[in-house]
Amino acid sequence: MIKLLVTGAKGQLGSDLKDLANNIPDIKFTFIDLDELDIANSDKTNNYFTSNTFNYLINCAAYTAVDQAETDEENAFKVNALAVKNLITGIQASQTKLIHISTDYVFRGDHNSPYPEDFPTDPQSNYGKSKLAGEEEALRYSNSMIIRTSWLYSSYGHNFVKSILKKGQENEELKVVSDQLGSPTYSGHLAKAIMQIIKSDMKKDISFTPGIFHFTNMGVCSWYDFALKIKEYTNLPCRIQAVPTKHYPLPAKRPAYSVLSKEKIISTYKLNIPGWEEGLRDCLKRLNP
Ligand SMILES: NC(=O)c1ccc[n+]([C@@H]2O[C@H](COP(=O)([O-])OP(=O)(O)OC[C@H]3O[C@@H](n4cnc5c(N)ncnc54)[C@H](OP(=O)(O)O)[C@@H]3O)[C@@H](O)[C@H]2O)c1
Numbered sequence: 001m002i003k004l005l006v007t008g009a010k011g012q013l014g015s016d017l018k019d020l021a022n023n024i025p026d027i028k029f030t031f032i033d034l035d036e037l038d039i040a041n042s043d044k045t046n047n048y049f050t051s052n053t054f055n056y057l058i059n060c061a062a063y064t065a066v067d068q069a070e071t072d073e074e075n076a077f078k079v080n081a082l083a084v085k086n087l088i089t090g091i092q093a094s095q096t097k098l099i100h101i102s103t104d105y106v107f108r109g110d111h112n113s114p115y116p117e118d119f120p121t122d123p124q125s126n127y128g129k130s131k132l133a134g135e136e137e138a139l140r141y142s143n144s145m146i147i148r149t150s151w152l153y154s155s156y157g158h159n160f161v162k163s164i165l166k167k168g169q170e171n172e173e174l175k176v177v178s179d180q181l182g183s184p185t186y187s188g189h190l191a192k193a194i195m196q197i198i199k200s201d202m203k204k205d206i207s208f209t210p211g212i213f214h215f216t217n218m219g220v221c222s223w224y225d226f227a228l229k230i231k232e233y234t235n236l237p238c239r240i241q242a243v244p245t246k247h248y249p250l251p252a253k254r255p256a257y258s259v260l261s262k263e264k265i266i267s268t269y270k271l272n273i274p275g276w277e278e279g280l281r282d283c284l285k286r287l288n289p
Contacts, residue, residue, distance in 0.1 A: 001028045002202055005054040005096075007087070008061030009033045012154035013101065016191035017058060024195065026202075030054070033061070039083040049090030056198055057091055059084065059100045062131075066105070069127040070251040076126050081133035088141040097145070097201070097208050099194055100138040103131045104150035104182065104216075109255020116261045117148075117212040125252035135212070146212045147194070147265075150258050151226075154187035155286035164227050165287070168236035178224035178242035182258040183216035186279030188286070190215055197269050209268055214260035217276035229277060233284055 008014045009031035021029040030052070039045050039061055063069060063079035084100060091098065105128035106121045123129045138144040153159035167174055193215055200206040221229070224242040231240055245254065265271055274282075 003028045003054045004056040005030045006058045007032055007039055011060055012157040012187045014060040015156035016154055016188045020191050020195055039086055040078040042086050045086040045090050053094040054096045056097050066127040067251040073126045076130040080130035081137055084134040084137040095143055097143050099145050102135050102146050102148045104258035104260055106132045109258055111257055114259045114261035117214055117264055145210055148214050149185050149190055150216050151182045151184040152187050155283055161230055164230045168238040171238055173239040173241055175241050175243040176224045176227040177245050177248055178222045179244050180254055180256055181220055181222055183220055184226055184276045185216040186283050188282055189274055189279050193271055206269055213265040214262055215265050216260050217279040218273050219276045220259050229280055
């Protein structure tokens with residue numbers, strides 16, 4: 001039986017993968033999170049892999065508190081970079097295939113057309129720097145596939161969609177930035193794409209291809225457009241006002257343009273990626289079936 005480990009299993013993506021696992025009987029899934037194993041701890045991680053081996057590892061564990069990372073650089077690097085090194089040390093003897101998740105924040109964010117995978121990186125925040133360092137660790141291992149994604153949200157955890165739904169009930173007006181462009185990604189769709197990639201490899205249909213890939217939902221919008229769509233789909237009673245980023249200062253710099261090109265993952269794995277509006281509808285259905 002094929003064995004697959006998911007780290008960061010209680011996060012957004014990990015939880016959506018767990019939902020899919022129930023319908024995939026030919027894979028034995030193991031889901032772990034910080035309470036079972038701190039992957040930033042080298043000894044514990046090494047010990048774990050001496051008694052547990054896997055065919056695939058999906059690393060969804062991360063330090064994702066983008067603003068907090070500006071004053072907590074050490075822990076961001078521990079979880080986003082050192083932990084990747086620890087995982088690879090643990091899995092290399094069994095040649096486990098690693099799918100590691102990364103981010104659009106590795107780019108400078110001031111380009112004006114979708115970033116291909118080989119576009120020069122230049123992260124502007126500690127979070128982005130720590131994620132890039134994690135990519136560099138992953139690329140040292142020949143069985144690593146890195147999937148960069150952006151604007152991830154889910155029916156699980158804390159995210160923009162859930163925050164707009166909550167604040168839109170509590171306030172008459174919300175101010176949302178309109179000068180940052182990107183592609184929202186429903187983590188349920190990313191989870192499906194990852195499992196399609198693994199199943200294609202298992203069937204020897206399309207083999208696992210190491211290297212960097214980009215995955216988001218299709219289409220481009222601003223956070224303001226995204227908020228308007230949430231309001232439209234849920235009949236939120238509040239008004240939504242567009243504001244520039246400079247009116248909403250945050251500790252970590254956000255990319256103004258973070259659209260990732262999906263051409264490589266689509267052509268390699270024959271994926272059919274839904275648009276961001278469909279992602280939003282699917283997420284809202286899960287929140288309010
Ligand atoms: N969220 C976004 O907008 C976004 C955008 C682009 C890319 N990404 C990337 O997508 C991936 C999945 O993100 P997500 O939103 O699903 O993340 P998430 O919801 O924050 O989940 C991450 C999980 O990792 C766990 N974790 C943290 N430190 C750990 C450690 N030392 N050992 C083991 N587990 C640990 C967390 O536990 P605790 O909660 O207890 O800390 C949490 O359950 C990440 O690689 C992230 O960088 C996210």
